[in-house]
Amino acid sequence: MFKQLTSGLLLGLFLASPVFSGTAADDIQVMDPWAREVPPGLTTSAGFLTLHNKGSKEHKLVAAESPATGTVELHTHINDNGVMRMRPVKDIPVAAGGKTELKPGGYHLMLMMLKKPLKSGEKMPITLQFEDGSKKEIQAEVRHFSMEKGMKHMKMDH
Numbered sequence: 258m259f260k261q262l263t264s265g266l267l268l269g270l271f272l273a274s275p276v277f278s279g280t281a282a283d284d285i286q287v288m289d290p291w292a293r294e295v296p297p298g299l300t301t302s303a304g305f306l307t308l309h310n311k312g313s314k315e316h317k318l319v320a321a322e323s324p325a326t327g328t329v330e331l332h333t334h335i336n337d338n339g340v341m342r343m344r345p346v347k348d349i350p351v352a353a354g355g356k357t358e359l360k361p362g363g364y365h366l367m368l369m370m371l372k373k374p375l376k377s378g379e380k381m382p383i384t385l386q387f388e389d390g391s392k393k394e395i396q397a398e399v400r401h402f403s404m405e406k407g408m409k410h411m412k413m414d415h
């Protein structure tokens with residue numbers, strides 16, 4: 258009886274407490290957005306960035322688009338019996354107060370049907386869309402990416 262009363266009271270307090278939070282686009286800070294350079298003839302590349310959620314509730318990246326591409330998909334990598342394969346995902350979650358990294362070997366923006374080659378040093382505009390419909394435009398820097406450099410990055414993260 259006492260237990261029930263206590264949890265009821267706690268739940269009441271929790272529900273009554275005001276949540277100060279803006280839109281997802283207000284809460285999310287985008288850090289270090291970049292896209293992989295591709296040679297002429299290749300029309301597919303990948304974009305990477307870190308999403309930092311400064312808000313008090315979870316947010317989700319649900320879509321992305323860019324005038325430089327025909328389409329952008331949200332992808333992740335899965336380890337399928339030792340083989341890394343890409344899979345489209347519905348959304349990319351970012352916990353309240355947390356960070357989600359899009360990086361080689363993990364979550365990424367799949368940049369498809371590029372309208373022209375991506376050259377190192379260029380900026381590529383990408384619009385991110387979140388679960389509440391709010392949007393954020395970012396400028397991804399095009400960079401040359403070698404696997405060696407990528408491996409170093411991955412090691413540093415552990």
Ligand SMILES: [Cu+2]
Nearest residue numbers: 332343365367
């Ligand atoms: Cu992909």
